[in-house]
Amino acid sequence: MMTTTDTLSTRPRRPRPQVVSLTEAAADRVRAVMAKTDKPYLRVGVKNGGCAGMEYVMAYADAPDPLDEIVEDKGVKILVASNAILFLLGSVVDVEATKLHTRFVFNNPNETDACGCGESVTIVPAAQDN
Numbered sequence: 346m347m348t349t350t351d352t353l354s355t356r357p358r359r360p361r362p363q364v365v366s367l368t369e370a371a372a373d374r375v376r377a378v379m380a381k382t383d384k385p386y387l388r389v390g391v392k393n394g395g396c397a398g399m400e401y402v403m404a405y406a407d408a409p410d411p412l413d414e415i416v417e418d419k420g421v422k423i424l425v426a427s428n429a430i431l432f433l434l435g436s437v438v439d440v441e442a443t444k445l446h447t448r449f450v451f452n453n454p455n456e457t458d459a460c461g462c463g464e465s466v467t468i469v470p471a472a473q474d475n
Contacts, residue, residue, distance in 0.1 A: 363416060364416055364434055365389065365418075365437070365438055367418045368439045372421045374447070375423065376421060384407060385406075386406040387403060388423070389401070390429040391428070410424075410426070431455075433453065435454045435455065436451050438450070
């Protein structure tokens with residue numbers, strides 16, 4: 346007799362969506378940034394702050410945290426902080442270059458508002474798919 350557990354373990358799972366993806370320009374920029382450090386990883390996350398409520402953050406990391414999501418896209422590996430996964434789900438990381446600066450930008454479908462200067466955003470967590 347087959348139990349519910351047997352049925353669940355043999356049923357094919359649909360592929361998990363990638364938390365974030367990178368444009369070619371962003372992947373190239375990550376490679377360039379990582380070539381200038383001795384740290385093996387770049388961690389992407391969010392933190393509370395700014396006038397709109399949240400800010401995107403990027404920092405070098407020595408190792409993945411146990412719950413980090415490791416994302417590999419276009420030959421580049423980045424870490425996504427566990428507390429940011431639902432906020433960043435479906436985001437595309439790109440690069441904006443002007444005469445004055447070059448910076449990463451997040452095209453995030455979960456973003457509902459941004460402050461006038463563009464430094465902080467309002468993000469709602471993505472709905473979990475059951």
